[in-house]
Amino acid sequence: MANIKVLIVDDEPNIRDLLSTSLRFAGFSIHAVANGTDAIAAAEKGEPDIILLDVMLPDMNGFSVTKKIRSMGITAPVLFLTARDDVDDKITGLTVGGDDYVTKPFSLDEIVARINAIIRRTKPAEHEDSMIEVGEISINQDAHEVFVNGEMVDLSPTEYKLLRFLMTNPNRVLTKRQILEHVWEYDFNGEMGIVESYVSYLRKKLDPMTTEPLIQTKRGIGYMYKVAKSGH
Amino acid sequence: MANIKVLIVDDEPNIRDLLSTSLRFAGFSIHAVANGTDAIAAAEKGEPDIILLDVMLPDMNGFSVTKKIRSMGITAPVLFLTARDDVDDKITGLTVGGDDYVTKPFSLDEIVARINAIIRRTKPAEHEDSMIEVGEISINQDAHEVFVNGEMVDLSPTEYKLLRFLMTNPNRVLTKRQILEHVWEYDFNGEMGIVESYVSYLRKKLDPMTTEPLIQTKRGIGYMYKVAKSGH
């Protein structure tokens, strides 16, 4: 993957750090600022490939920022961060370009998935594939569709995200905490038992269609999506 | 392996010494401090590759320390040390990026394994292989899987840890006390007979699949994982 530059704009330091750290770890180049004025300056100077933009900023709102940078000839797509209540026609109307939006609180895996989806759409040359195929299961990330040996399976949103996270880390044990922190929203306050529940749901739906169970339990640690090594 | 610098942050002198000594022995460069303020200074000056950070510190908690050093542009991954009770709800959001956590009381072997796992993930270039291969047995540390002559063996968590410790010290006699101190948690209060029990479990599972017994008894001292010297 080419080096993708992401500009993060959020006034809450917690969110900014959370996003910076985990997107940097996901392989993106990060520049983070706290307000609209800095965002406009950074967009002009840094030539980001994508902008993560909080809609509520202290000095101006995200839409004004977008209009301003677009008028400057910067076409980088914008991924808006917004509170759930603010998702009205303003946003849905604005996501015409390559833009998209995510509601707070989000999950880290969700943000990474959305960024990749946007890059896929806007830079077809240097993207990652929208299909994830590991073992007997394949996922179409654009359509959110899951196929087991060619047959489609209906998953709830959470089941889908959990499966996607497991499949992007095949043959590696993931602790329940890792799973919780990637798949669930960052302010989730509940118990890890929910991971166990959702693994159970996934197994119930997937195992009847596979030749062998795909999600292995690693007692005392967590779970692992197991695939036979292809190749040597 | 490149020289890995580890910054240890813990206010309990016992724990600090325990960690310093055994991590130094494991080949890391160590710098140890007792509080958050010193940790921030040391992180800035020493440029550690990884930070071992107690969550409960006298002056500030580990979360604040992490935020502070991350906001200074230091991206070193953090391995949090935390009491088992605090894991439930307070730590969510901590293990971003390459971070991980270990609950107190931990075992020394566990700490070394986690550090190596984090370095493998964050510095794929200069890491050690996730496979340990000694004699007829190989261990995949990512998947926590053990193979004897290519065939997989199912081990319990403690059996796995014991075998890993023996295999990282081949052809060296390990006293029962050494084994107890590395494989079991540091506050383990029981008898050394448990080492004998677990060696017995391992033999029962491994010996039927090897050409000769691999764990030798050194009467009056301890045990040794024996391998024929492969031509250098």
Next chain:
DNA sequence: GGTTACTTTCAGAGAACTTTGAGAGCATAA
């Protein structure tokens, strides 16, 4: 051989962990 000290193995109680089902609460759609 006989004695002693150490080691191996077994069996079992209790603890820890996992799986699953039932259901409350909530949001969404008809």
Next chain:
DNA sequence: TTATGCTCTCAAAGTTCTCTGAAAGTAACC
């Protein structure tokens, strides 16, 4: 409103693991 689906919690039931203690086995030494 009612119906449907989803998320999450809780608890019961099942499973596996840990550790202890005792009995049987083995090596070392006199």
